[in-house]
Amino acid sequence: MHLSPPIEPMLARPVTALPAPGARPMLFEQKADGFRVLVFTGPQPYVQSRRGADLRGAFPELVQAAAELGVEAVLDAELVVWGARGLDFPALQERARRRRATAQHAARERPAHLIVFDVLEMSGAVLLDEPLRRRRAALEDLFATRRLTAPWALCPQTSDPATAAGWLDPVWGAAGIEGVVIKDPDSRYRRGERGWLKLRTRMTAEGIIGAVTGVVHAPRSLLLGRFVPGGRLKLIARSTPLSRPAAAELGSVLRPAGQEHPWHGRRFSAGWGTSEPLAFQPVVPDLVAEISVDTAVDMGTYRHPVRYLRLRDDMTAADV
Template sequence: MCVPVALTPPIKPMLAEARRDLPPEGALPGGLAFEPKPDGFRAIVFARPGLVMVQSRRGADLTASFPDIAEAAAAVAAEDLVLDGELVVPHEGRLDFIELQHRARRRGRKAIQAASEKPAHLIVFDVLQIAGAELLELPYSRRRGHLEDLFARHTLKAPFTLCPATTDRRQAQDWLDPSWGTVGIEGVVVKGQSQPVLLDQRAWVKVRSRTTAEAIIASVTGPVDNPTTLLLGRYDTDGRLRLVARTTPLPTAMRRDLAQRLVLGGPEHPWTGRRFSAGWGTQTELHHQPVRPELVAEFLADTAVDAGRFRHPVVFQRVRDDLVPDDIPLMDR
């Protein structure tokens, strides 16, 4: 039943738990629904008389940075809606996370200019309120029906986009193909057909697309004789060794094996004195020990790659003894 109580910002959205594989049938209540996961920012959009707001997942007000989305929300404010979705910026045939980050930092005239040059879209996957009545207790299938109706009646139109959804497991498996990563689809979100909205709970499932790749082991965190993580690099067309990925913490057996093979780099190492951040989007400095860039690592990664660098930590698989650094493709400048 719809409750005649309006939602007020900020709200903490329902979240997804990361898994390696799609869950089996029956894992979530009411059967499984699958949606592609676009590479963007989670956003809650309030479109009601007297309140137009674009809220980030953590509650920040992004309205000033996305005047194009705010304008579209104002145009449907009479419907008194709260929409849940993913902010994205399409650019050169893919969803561009870096351009999205640039837009999120702009305000005022710069934000208006950016909205004209690199317009954003909201890929909507849920509706939390209609006509001032919150829908949190309704099952996913009924909320999805309301959302599809808003698009069918053209109440919602560009820059709002309806997120695809299916109950076909084969389609979900196709969305997990790494080739979708080239256009900005990170994986799949799995939802229960009869699930209500559980604010601030990880009750959905998220499965990322993964692919294997190779890079040069160029530095480590922790001591060289007991490395904690690896920093991986590739040379660019100017001959510079560029950081492309950092691994997750290494299992004990892998640490022991690598300790026998890694050699501390000398002052001539291109990363001697180089500073790297401890994580994407953070300013914390990462303490690392350069090693001779002689070994090639094979790793497992998701498809979120920005300017040649993997955004999330990758999983080290093995040393590729059949490859040397010259075998690794060069990065573009």
């Protein structure tokens, strides 16, 4: 095998709409809610995370599948765990923390799967400079000739924009399909570059404005919550940076809160994977915001930043 880990995978940059009618024909693939991985198959199997980490200890069943594939290849895939209602990202996170005997037990109880969408090397031939349509053909041939079944799955792909638009339906989102990835069929695989496009499924929801970053009269972003049984205000989302008009609108109506605020004395992380505390200012939690959200929700909490749309003057905090 010519390629060896770690390899920087090709990435995608976010867009807000599918290509306009009449634009250059593109290919569309489902974006599943999981971990991005590169899988090295053959006598020395390896499962690499997007950032280069070794995942072999956490997913022994995938190491075995990679060793038994019968051909040396480097495959680009989404690592997922199925749940009762679709893809289960919290279960995937829990599995990623296990090692040794507990990882073996988890592999039997909640086996992982690989949704494969690209191939970088096959049987000693490096395919990085081959156009996507040829790499896809090689991938489809691999699935057909090897008659691959679980834990292998071939990522759905279409050239029909209407089918891709259908994949953006929230029904797909509820099952764990976050959106679509848009690719040029003639493009080569550019490691570490954002050469693809991704469009997430968006929906609207409501949240109680519980705090802000910045100052109350000129907020930079919002911390949003919902009341849960027992009267606790649970943090559900943090917004992207507010536009100037939105910050001015909110700054004129938000009111600072005191020690009676349910988040007084609480610590929230400043970002994913960091223990640095977030500096925030509690506000009286009586205003409701309409927000644009994607489908990545873990136990009621939105994993990605949400976008503020408007105030819901017709709703009270009790309505959320």
